[in-house]
Amino acid sequence: MIINKPICKILIVSLIALFSSACTTVQPWERANLAKNEMAINSDPMQAAFSQHVYTSKESTSGSSSGAGGGCGCN
Amino acid sequence: MNLIDSKKALSALAATAAVLPNIAQADSPAESIVIGYKHHKYTEKDASATQTGNQKVERYEIDVNQFQLLLPLSDKYQLNFDYQTETMSGASPWYTYKAGDGTVRQVMSGASIKDTRDDIKVSLSTYTQNSTLTLGVANSSEDDYDANSVFASYSHTTDDKMQTYGISVDYSDDTVDPVDKDAFTPQRVDEQDKNSLSLMLSTTQVINRNMLWQVSAGFIEKEGYLSDPYKLVDIVDPVDNSQRILINDQRPKDRFAWLFTSSTRNYVESMQAAAHVDYRYYQDNWDLSSHTIELKWLQTIAKDWRLIPSFRYYTQTATDFYQTYYESDRPQKYYSNDYRLSSYGAITLGLKVETKIDDWLLNISYESYRSDGSYGLESENQDNPGLVDFDILSLGFYYSFN
Numbered sequence: 001m002i003i004n005k006p007i008c009k010i011l012i013v014s015l016i017a018l019f020s021s022a023c024t025t026v027q028p029w030e031r032a033n034l035a036k037n038e039m040a041i042n043s044d045p046m047q048a049a050f051s052q053h054v055y056t057s058k059e060s061t062s063g064s065s066s067g068a069g070g071g072c073g074c075n
Numbered sequence: 076m077n078l079i080d081s082k083k084a085l086s087a088l089a090a091t092a093a094v095l096p097n098i099a100q101a102d103s104p105a106e107s108i109v110i111g112y113k114h115h116k117y118t119e120k121d122a123s124a125t126q127t128g129n130q131k132v133e134r135y136e137i138d139v140n141q142f143q144l145l146l147p148l149s150d151k152y153q154l155n156f157d158y159q160t161e162t163m164s165g166a167s168p169w170y171t172y173k174a175g176d177g178t179v180r181q182v183m184s185g186a187s188i189k190d191t192r193d194d195i196k197v198s199l200s201t202y203t204q205n206s207t208l209t210l211g212v213a214n215s216s217e218d219d220y221d222a223n224s225v226f227a228s229y230s231h232t233t234d235d236k237m238q239t240y241g242i243s244v245d246y247s248d249d250t251v252d253p254v255d256k257d258a259f260t261p262q263r264v265d266e267q268d269k270n271s272l273s274l275m276l277s278t279t280q281v282i283n284r285n286m287l288w289q290v291s292a293g294f295i296e297k298e299g300y301l302s303d304p305y306k307l308v309d310i311v312d313p314v315d316n317s318q319r320i321l322i323n324d325q326r327p328k329d330r331f332a333w334l335f336t337s338s339t340r341n342y343v344e345s346m347q348a349a350a351h352v353d354y355r356y357y358q359d360n361w362d363l364s365s366h367t368i369e370l371k372w373l374q375t376i377a378k379d380w381r382l383i384p385s386f387r388y389y390t391q392t393a394t395d396f397y398q399t400y401y402e403s404d405r406p407q408k409y410y411s412n413d414y415r416l417s418s419y420g421a422i423t424l425g426l427k428v429e430t431k432i433d434d435w436l437l438n439i440s441y442e443s444y445r446s447d448g449s450y451g452l453e454s455e456n457q458d459n460p461g462l463v464d465f466d467i468l469s470l471g472f473y474y475s476f477n
Contacts, residue, residue, distance in 0.1 A: 039340045059415060063355075
């Protein structure tokens with residue numbers, strides 16, 4: 001396994017910090033930048049779906065934040 | 076300000092602020108019908124004479140046409156259609172062997188493979204004030220492979236719009252029925268089944284007016300025939316240890332993986348640009364683990380024009396039963412020399428340009444993928460000669476019927 005324990009600890013601490021901290025509420029009129037297309041988690045869904053299909057076919061890792069996707073007999 | 080007013084305010088801000096339209100809204104139907112089309116030209120680099128020990132062999136070339144239709148039915152429902160058709164030809168890695176000089180060579184399948192794949196996906200999204208539920212079905216079919224899947228996802232955003240929690244699940248039932256079963260020795264397997272189930276949980280946090288962070292975690296479980304029916308393995312003959320024989324690729328019948336992802340989106344006002352940083356960690360019970368990191372810089376270069384350079388790094392360890400060359404019998408009888416199970420790393424460099432002309436969003440991109448044993452974080456005694464390099468040219472559009 002190529003992940004080590006210090007990395008795990010940093011990860012866990014970061015997550016706890018993220019979700020336990022009181023992030024300042026961003027008001028609707030302050031969200032112009034957050035609403036931009038380039039700030040979307042997935043700003044080009046078709047390209048992302050195609051890329052996921054290619055990488056799942058050519059590498060041994062599958063899955064993303066939105067799920068594993070369908071299968072194929074790709075060689 | 077109540078929620079409806081908040082939504083209107085957000086839409087108004089988005090309309091004035093967005094240079095390019097937002098195709099990827101997750102919390103409400105598209106404002107009008109959207110169609111999308113992309114053509115991808117996928118080309119693998121030839122297997123060299125050094126890799127094959129014989130002559131250069133052309134690997135896969137795939138032409139892909141991809142279509143999307145987003146059909147808002149009301150302010151609460153939207154139908155989503157995705158269709159992808161691929162035409163592929165070329166050779167793929169068959170098995171590896173050790174040559175007289177001690178180097179491992181790749182034998183290719185021959186350039187006779189020609190196949191098409193059709194992939195259709197239909198889903199219905201239902202939107203309520205703070206939640207979205209999507210239910211869908213999908214089918215992928217090839218001459219020798221059929222996959223039927225169902226999927227569901229649900230997300231809920233808190234009243235102050237600071238957090239979104241999501242869950243997604245999908246199940247796929249696949250059948251492989253290899254072609255030309257009797258044409259080879261050993262004979263290829265008869266029809267085989269496998270199924271897979273995945274579950275992911277995610278949460279997205281607004282950090283400040285210029286930053287989002289999404290983390291997710293989940294698992295993928297696969298059961299059934301997980302071997303590759305078109306690959307062979309060169310092993311010591313268990314009957315006569317002085318001889319070597321070819322057998323079919325043999326892998327365990329279950330695979331359980333868990334993964335973790337992190338995605339941040341940062342808007343840099345001073346440069347009119349957004350930075351995307353994505354990371355994924357994967358680990359499975361075949362002793363394979365991987366890290367993937369992807370960086371994108373979305374730079375506005377003029378009104379309605381955007382330039383997007385990208386970098387992706389991938390590294391994985393080998394599965395516990397993988398070898399390029401088996402010197403002895405394995406007690407569990409699992410054998411594979413598939414390069415995809417080896418230890419290696421890969422780098423992808425990409426560049427994309429997109430622009431908006433009236434209701435059209437046009438884009439063109441080029442990606443170059445290079446893999447090598449030495450790029451990986453774990454050193455490998457012997458690189459797999461089947462490791463692939465490829466390039467992808469993509470061009471397409473989205474059109475909104477405003």
